[in-house]
Amino acid sequence: MIFSLQEILFKRVRIYAALEVELVYIVWFALALVALVSEMARGIHSIDNFLVFRGVFTHVWQEKNLFNFYPEEYDSFNNYGPAFSLIIAPFAILPVFVGCFLWGMANAASLFAAIRMLPIKQEQQVIIFWICCIEMMTSIHSVQFNPMLTAFFIFAFVYTHRGKDWIATLFIAAAILTKLYGVAGLVFFFFSKNKMQFVLSFIGWIIALIVLPMAFSSADYIIKTYGEWYFQIIKRNQQNIDNSVNAGLQDISVPGMVRRIFKYYDFSDLKLVAVAGILFMLPLVKNKLLYLVSFQLRYLALVLISIVIFSSAAESPTFIIAVSGAAIWFILQKKPYHFWVKALLVLLFLLTILSPTDLIPFYIRERFVRAYSLKALPCLLIWCCLVYEVWQTKLSKLKPV
Numbered sequence: 579m580i581f582s583l584q585e586i587l588f589k590r591v592r593i594y595a596a597l598e599v600e601l602v603y604i605v606w607f608a609l610a611l612v613a614l615v616s617e618m619a620r621g622i623h624s625i626d627n628f629l630v631f632r633g634v635f636t637h638v639w640q641e642k643n644l645f646n647f648y649p650e651e652y653d654s655f656n657n658y659g660p661a662f663s664l665i666i667a668p669f670a671i672l673p674v675f676v677g678c679f680l681w682g683m684a685n686a687a688s689l690f691a692a693i694r695m696l697p698i699k700q701e702q703q704v705i706i707f708w709i710c711c712i713e714m715m716t717s718i719h720s721v722q723f724n725p726m727l728t729a730f731f732i733f734a735f736v737y738t739h740r741g742k743d744w745i746a747t748l749f750i751a752a753a754i755l756t757k758l759y760g761v762a763g764l765v766f767f768f769f770s771k772n773k774m775q776f777v778l779s780f781i782g783w784i785i786a787l788i789v790l791p792m793a794f795s796s797a798d799y800i801i802k803t804y805g806e807w808y809f810q811i812i813k814r815n816q817q818n819i820d821n822s823v824n825a826g827l828q829d830i831s832v833p834g835m836v837r838r839i840f841k842y843y844d845f846s847d848l849k850l851v852a853v854a855g856i857l858f859m860l861p862l863v864k865n866k867l868l869y870l871v872s873f874q875l876r877y878l879a880l881v882l883i884s885i886v887i888f889s890s891a892a893e894s895p896t897f898i899i900a901v902s903g904a905a906i907w908f909i910l911q912k913k914p915y916h917f918w919v920k921a922l923l924v925l926l927f928l929l930t931i932l933s934p935t936d937l938i939p940f941y942i943r944e945r946f947v948r949a950y951s952l953k954a955l956p957c958l959l960i961w962c963c964l965v966y967e968v969w970q971t972k973l974s975k976l977k978p979v
Contacts, residue, residue, distance in 0.1 A: 602704050603707075606707055609714065613715045613716075614721070622674070627721045629652035630654050630655070633648060633652060633656060634656055635670035637656075638799075644660060644803055644806065645806055655814075659807045660791050662723075664787065665723075665726075681721060685723065685724075686718060686725060688726045688729035691729065692728070692732035696875075702909040705909050706909060709901065709904070710902055713897055716895055716931075722895040724895055724896050727899065730749040730760070731878070734746045735763075746766060747782075749763070762884060765859075815890050829891075830894060830948075830954055831886070831890060831954050834951035838949060854888055857969075858965065860969075861968040861969050878903070879906040880964050880968070882899050882900060882903030883900045883904060894953060897930055903957075904960045922963070925955075928956075930957060934953075
């Protein structure tokens with residue numbers, strides 16, 4: 579009788595767990611659907627980012643300058659490299675709203691698939707989905723590339739972990755040639771069990787992704803465009819920094835916090851980024867830890883947070899990348915959770931995830947969170963925790979995943 583009762587309770591627990599998994603999956607794609615439909619319902623100007631992305635393909639095809647202003651096509655500017663034309667091509671050739679809808683859903687689906695592939699338990703994946711779903715919706719509202727870019731980093735990590743470096747390096751190369759800070763994915767080289775394969779396949783993919791757009795444009799145009807992209811990145815970086823004077827939508831970063839809180843607009847990012855880079859890289863000399871999943875996952879989280887909080891290009895929709903890293907950090911913490919772990923999670927929800935929504939009063943959202951780039955603060959605190967963990971981690975103290 580006791581055995582039967584235990585068996586019944588165990589089956590019920592399993593059923594509830596299965597229902598929660600299905601629920602979070604439904605919620606994930608429902609939120610993406612709501613975000614896309616609501617934006618497209620507002621008209622063509624509400625999907626301006628997709629129009630910019632679409633223009634990358636058409637302008638490469640027509641061999642036009644990728645970084646000029648085209649007011650007859652869209653309201654903003656392009657900052658992506660010509661390799662992005664390969665990623666956006668399947669969506670750019672479709673009617674605008676059809677392409678936009680499929681683009682948004684592809685972004686949600688790619689991040690969903692990436693999280694499902696992480697070498698962690700299913701219940702840990704569910705926690706990551708719950709933490710990230712609102713931030714994913716925020717990014718989808720802007721029909722941004724950031725959820726897919728997050729997936730690229732995770733795919734690169736997963737395939738390196740599986741020993742399939744030739745696939746992993748494809749995603750790293752695509753990230754770099756699309757948004758330059760994809761270079762952070764090269765840290766997964768340290769986790770590779772076949773480093774020569776990693777290096778050679780990376781070089782091969784870089785060459786391939788540079789050459790492939792030449793098939794529908796020309797070699798001279800592509801080479802010239804990469805030169806123009808370099809100057810566009812420098813120009814855009816300075817614009818983002820200058821934007822901080824008026825508490826603009828970009829520079830939601832740690833350097834942006836320094837500029838906006840202390841009114842120190844001449845602050846140089848270089849020294850801060852250099853110090854962060856040293857703190858980030860030095861623990862990688864712990865050779866005995868390099869192939870342990872718990873240690874590697876912490877570095878994946880560090881990569882995802884670092885590329886956002888130390889970038890002047892960071893804006894609200896970019897934070898799906900950093901929040902994904904923060905969620906990975908959370909599932910690596912020991913249970914029962916310490917008070918400070920719970921406090922950081924609450925702060926992450928209040929300042930980072932919910933701050934762009936109407937749940938936070940407009941006055942607080944504009945006069946404090948945006949004015950001082952406070953959306954980056956919880957991610958910075960979690961980044962510091964991760965740095966401490968990888969510095970202090972000992973083989974005997976690693977929590978099993």
